Amino acid sequence: MLDKVGIAKRIAQELQDGWYVNLGIGIPTLVANYIPQGINVEFQSENGLLGMGPFPYDGEEDADLINAGKQTVTLLPGASLFDSATSFAMIRGQHVQLTVLGAMEVAENGDIANWKIPGRMVKGMGGAMDLVASAENIIVAMMHTNKKGESKILSKCTLPLTGVGCVKKVVTNLAVLEIINGTFHLIERAPGVSVEEIQNATEGTLVVEGEIPEMQLD
């Protein structure tokens, strides 16, 4: 079973040289720490920044330089700054090659829910609806089950949707799943996790074809 860092490491393997990548808040943010050697990517932060670098050193933080998670960040050489409309022009116009974001629920038809629990939590969708509706290439980073052990990989989302039919790949603490023609397909198992464990943790339709390899991390 993977921890959050493990999920981030596995997603980092998906990065390709020259890609512009938008990382959501939470686990996705960690992906930036595990870029494979020889791969150059640039991170886009939807509040208006391309070429985001690591956190600043103590005492060098700048209130005027934050990422979409409101964390203080730095700029790498070749960075650029722009307004919110231009930022979402990049996103909506499909200039960003990969979007990684978290989710509360994902359904086998590619629907995703991650912004609202009616009557309880309303943080807002932020940029997530724009990202999922626009991106050609979305990877969801999430835990396979909630704290009660209930599956978050569903036949149908129960929470208000963020986007419909947009998710193609999910990386969880248990598995890598692809959504093909309305069903989840098991692609890889997390180290030490059996196919059966994954099946038990998956409420949605899960197709298991042939031998399922274990993830190779590091």
Add this chain to the structure above:
Amino acid sequence: MLDKVGIAKRIAQELQDGWYVNLGIGIPTLVANYIPQGINVEFQSENGLLGMGPFPYDGEEDADLINAGKQTVTLLPGASLFDSATSFAMIRGQHVQLTVLGAMEVAENGDIANWKIPGRMVKGMGGAMDLVASAENIIVAMMHTNKKGESKILSKCTLPLTGVGCVKKVVTNLAVLEIINGTFHLIERAPGVSVEEIQNATEGTLVVEGEIPEMQLD
């Protein structure tokens, strides 16, 4: 009767302090030379410049600094440069207080034609259609009649339209006209021009009420 400079001088009297103004090619361009004392206006050029100054001195012209008429110009202090989409955001968004442009024909319902003579001349509308469709305040600068002596102030335009029902004021070599409720109203006569001369040169419905004052230039 006014010459082109006279028309420009009369239009310049319409300027108000603090206005942003877009001047079309031809007579309208001349208006910039006759800004009344004590009035500050800024000129917008739709190719991407606000705060346009006079022509440069010989030898100081810059190929990268032109106006919408492709003439070399200068920047005044406080000028700004921007792209074409932003420029027309200013125009379409009604941030420009006055638009002055030329016309081939104006009709009593406020229609204007100034971009095409079918089968003969096709220069294109450039920014004129955006300007006339958007501006709250449009003044047309034109000759009252064509070279054959035929009226260009019409009951109905004969040429392909640039915009419908948008013109509110026309300054010609003979008169100042306002369009109110679908008819031309004679507001002022050019120096030495009689009401009858104006009536004879006007094909569209012309309302003449009371004594018509002569323009006061200079």
Add this chain to the structure above:
Amino acid sequence: MNKVVANGDAAIEGIIDGMTLMLGGFGLCGIPENCISSLVKKGTTNLTCISNNAGVDDFGLGLLLQERQIKKMISSYVGENDEFERQMLSGELEVDLIPQGSLAERCRAGGAGIPAFFTPAGYGTEVAEGKEVREFNGKPHILESALTADFAIVKAWKGDRFGNLIFKGTARNFNPVMAMAGKITIAEVEELVEPGELNPNQIHTPGIFVQRIFQGVDYEKRIEQRTTLSKN
């Protein structure tokens, strides 16, 4: 062309109960601190505020929420503010949540004379309820309308007397598009200079979009998430 006013109090003259305001900023980054203080002092109520976020409990728009001056928020993300969540869940506060990109584009559209446009964002979600759906290139889109405001209040780094603005870092965010969309746009700046001092090629918001400008004081520029690396 002199658009300079004395301070925040003078800048917000004419803002009255029930008006719609746009306020620039993303989180606490690039927010018009001086004008918010003046609004709190003035006590204007029943405001509809269009702003990407709603500040935190004791800073930014949170200050107006504390004083119950806001009737309705139009935002994309309102986490990190307990008072906001309380007022919202109790029904005291109306909230219209909008995808962030649609919010930015709707402000720009409002300023650019584009009354409506199609976007894929929100299709199939509750955001699309009551909105026209149309397919383009095989993909469903929804029709979103322009947003404008009685007053837009933005914060810039430098500005000149004509209202030309330059922003710094990610404090730019929503400020330029909101500056376009205000019937009256107020800019507060950290440094106010004479026309000609800013390079015309580097201006982010041309002065035509700005009606009032002043040099703000005492900027706190609070950091919401101070994330740093140790030098060792």
Add this chain to the structure above:
Amino acid sequence: MNKVVANGDAAIEGIIDGMTLMLGGFGLCGIPENCISSLVKKGTTNLTCISNNAGVDDFGLGLLLQERQIKKMISSYVGENDEFERQMLSGELEVDLIPQGSLAERCRAGGAGIPAFFTPAGYGTEVAEGKEVREFNGKPHILESALTADFAIVKAWKGDRFGNLIFKGTARNFNPVMAMAGKITIAEVEELVEPGELNPNQIHTPGIFVQRIFQGVDYEKRIEQRTTLSKN
């Protein structure tokens, strides 16, 4: 992220007969001179060119017109080019004339993932023929669709290896919006520098919009209307 190609000939690789190109510039100001030369040399034909103007008889896009390489022009203003007018009136050249603001906005929309938007420009004219009309705030608007291109070719003042661009003066014009709308965007620049040399706060076109970049040579930068004042 290194997007540098050797020159105009290398930059236009992949442009083939029948493609749609966007070319930046207003009049002869800010046009991609090097790529136009390479296109003339390559002899690609049946091109659809989206460009605000069509150059003059012997410069800019006029050079491609002379060689009959252009099948269709999509522009807002095409005066000052006799060969263009001749080909157009004779029917050799298809021409789609578009209001300048709609042209700019349609390019931006193409790059921004906005498939269509409403604008008042052109309502009641032949530009509106076949287009949906809808009233907003009591005023009729027409629905205009996004424009994209197989290749967008832009000219900037400075650029870096990542494709970040800074334009100079009014040579900016259509270049930034077209850079957004190309499936592949080529930028030719007067000065190519290393990433980090351009101030991130002053970049007009972020590199994400640019796929190929090179430092052009021998810029003529012809002036169409040399208007000057005598110093005496």
